[in-house]
Amino acid sequence: xxxxxxxxxxxxAACDTEVMVIRTRPEPVLLCCGGMEMIAMDGQKAxxxxxxxxxxxxxxxxxxxxxxxxxELLCTKGGKGGLSLEGAILVVKQAKALPSSD
Amino acid sequence: xxxxxxxAGLRVALGGRGHASDYARQLLASLGAECEAKGDGESDEHxxxxxxxxxLMALTGRAGGAAxxxxxxxxxxxxxxxxxxxxxxxxxxxxxxxxxxxxGVRAQFAGLARQGAVSPGGTCRLLACRDGHxxxxxxxxxxxxxxxxxxxxxxxxxxxxxxxxxxxxxxxQLLERARLLGxxxxxxxxxxxxxxxxxxxxxxxxxxxxxxxxDDRPLVVDLxxxxxxxxxxxxxxxxxxxxxxxESSARPDGARRGPAAFFDLLNAGKASVQLDLASPTxxxxxxxxxxxxxxxxxxxxxxxxRQMGVAAEDWLAARAGRSWLSITGHGRxxxxxxxxxxxxxxxxxxxxxxxxxxxxxxxxICGDAIGDPLTGLHAALAAWxxxxxGGGHLLALxxxxxxxxCVSFGAPRSDDALHERHARWTRVARSRRNIARAPLCFAPxxxxxxxxxxxxxxxxxxxxxxx
Numbered sequence: 001x002x003x004x005x006x007x008x009x010x011x012x013a014a015c016d017t018e019v020m021v022i023r024t025r026p027e028p029v030l031l032c033c034g035g036m037e038m039i040a041m042d043g044q045k046a047x048x049x050x051x052x053x054x055x056x057x058x059x060x061x062x063x064x065x066x067x068x069x070x071x072e073l074l075c076t077k078g079g080k081g082g083l084s085l086e087g088a089i090l091v092v093k094q095a096k097a098l099p100s101s102d
Numbered sequence: 103x104x105x106x107x108x109x110a111g112l113r114v115a116l117g118g119r120g121h122a123s124d125y126a127r128q129l130l131a132s133l134g135a136e137c138e139a140k141g142d143g144e145s146d147e148h149x150x151x152x153x154x155x156x157x158l159m160a161l162t163g164r165a166g167g168a169a170x171x172x173x174x175x176x177x178x179x180x181x182x183x184x185x186x187x188x189x190x191x192x193x194x195x196x197x198x199x200x201x202x203x204x205x206g207v208r209a210q211f212a213g214l215a216r217q218g219a220v221s222p223g224g225t226c227r228l229l230a231c232r233d234g235h236x237x238x239x240x241x242x243x244x245x246x247x248x249x250x251x252x253x254x255x256x257x258x259x260x261x262x263x264x265x266x267x268x269x270x271x272x273x274x275q276l277l278e279r280a281r282l283l284g285x286x287x288x289x290x291x292x293x294x295x296x297x298x299x300x301x302x303x304x305x306x307x308x309x310x311x312x313x314x315x316x317d318d319r320p321l322v323v324d325l326x327x328x329x330x331x332x333x334x335x336x337x338x339x340x341x342x343x344x345x346x347x348x349e350s351s352a353r354p355d356g357a358r359r360g361p362a363a364f365f366d367l368l369n370a371g372k373a374s375v376q377l378d379l380a381s382p383t384x385x386x387x388x389x390x391x392x393x394x395x396x397x398x399x400x401x402x403x404x405x406x407x408r409q410m411g412v413a414a415e416d417w418l419a420a421r422a423g424r425s426w427l428s429i430t431g432h433g434r435x436x437x438x439x440x441x442x443x444x445x446x447x448x449x450x451x452x453x454x455x456x457x458x459x460x461x462x463x464x465x466x467i468c469g470d471a472i473g474d475p476l477t478g479l480h481a482a483l484a485a486w487x488x489x490x491x492g493g494g495h496l497l498a499l500x501x502x503x504x505x506x507x508c509v510s511f512g513a514p515r516s517d518d519a520l521h522e523r524h525a526r527w528t529r530v531a532r533s534r535r536n537i538a539r540a541p542l543c544f545a546p547x548x549x550x551x552x553x554x555x556x557x558x559x560x561x562x563x564x565x566x567x568x569x
Contacts, residue, residue, distance in 0.1 A: 005254065005256075006250035006251045006254065006255070006256065007250065007251040007252070007253070007254030007255075007279075008254075020251055020282060020283065021251060022247065022248060022250075022251045022283075023247070023250065023251075059409060060405065060440070061284065061403070061405060061406075061440065072247075074248075074251070074282075074283060074284070076282050094352060094353075094380075095352075095353060096242045096243075096244040096245070096353075097242060097243060097244065097353060097356065098242065098327050098328065098353055098354075098355065098356030099225065099241035099242045099243075099328070099356045099444070100356045100357060100358075100359035100360040101208070101212070101223045101225070101241070101328070101356070101357070101360050101471070
């Protein structure tokens, strides 16, 4: 369990996935990729493959949210694992609407 | 410029004396054409008068302060790109200042005004950071939701809290995190030149095509939104192309929510197709539409279409005579392929705000989304040059590269020269009481089609079927 903050960067212990936290709950949460808890960017990866139940894969540039819409992550590097929060798989959020002008 | 010179062997007569004509000949020469510069051509308008006539002078400077002169001849780059395009294709009504007029037209239609370090559109700001100045453009509604992550702050995101957090962070770190989050940002720095076009021959060309399209009219599938890409598509339509504007039902062109007159200007006369790109059927139809195109215009990050199973390189190799036009913020290569840019922040990144600061002492955004109209004009030139040459090209333009190319054209060589020119050009611009805007090179005879109005007809005519 970790207390996450907007802007926190994490990486998968089981694949190449990297994320940045866009928003989250205030209390500590269990955030996993490939079924293993995500680790700090300078942490040591496990010598393991993603759990088959959590191997949906991540795509760079996509945003992932939980069903209750309390937590949003931006995938900054794609990998083989699937993201999950408290055991529930996170789903891809619709791409940003375009501006009316720039 | 790559060694590929699509117009090698083509002789183009292009008279005219002045910055705009010189720029037109430089562009055509970079594409391989031989330009005959007739000495008896007309003189181009003075760049200072052109800056004021285009409306850009009124859009640059502090609100309530003096309208400011740009010390590089950017309007001449717009006029020159249009003159070069008109030399390669028929049908454009080019008058002196028509290219530059496109640079001020959005602000004219939207009633925008200068706001100093804030863009006329209001979404881009030049902010002081610990070691310099950085532009951030929060143009999409959702961009604000990324700000807490960008600044690692739980403050309520608004411009006051953003300015405060930015002020004590170094530019490089702010830029890196913004890029990671897909926010459009740029550090204000002195300009460095780049070539405007990256051109690669990846498919077999067909025989060269004549200046006027006649019956051989290219089918353009335009996947782009906002300003640069749609302007390019509209210019190609004026030159004789059939243009199909394709939009995602979930993410239609945001410019539909802006001033209608501006959207009409860029999109009237194009067929409108909408596809549900979240569904396999919609994606399949997109692939089939692209399969039928002679020219594709897209202004997305390369990974977006790749994730939909469309690769420009494969498409070019699959059939002779095609051209793929890619408009990006910072190019298609390496990490830069994922960096987002919009017109105002790209102008800051290309050095315009730094030049304006040296010239005036003020921190300013220069013009209105200045990268967009310049890139749209250059993109049309690249696309029509490729079409004339028989195609086969991947044409990669970025807002950043086009702007850097323009800013470096005719740039003063020293700060003294910059100050002297700025003062002189300001006097020239103010010497006239009234200056009417130049006519545009095209004027829509109708409204743009409603979103998806031609979906069924286009899919039927082109034989696009549901999978």
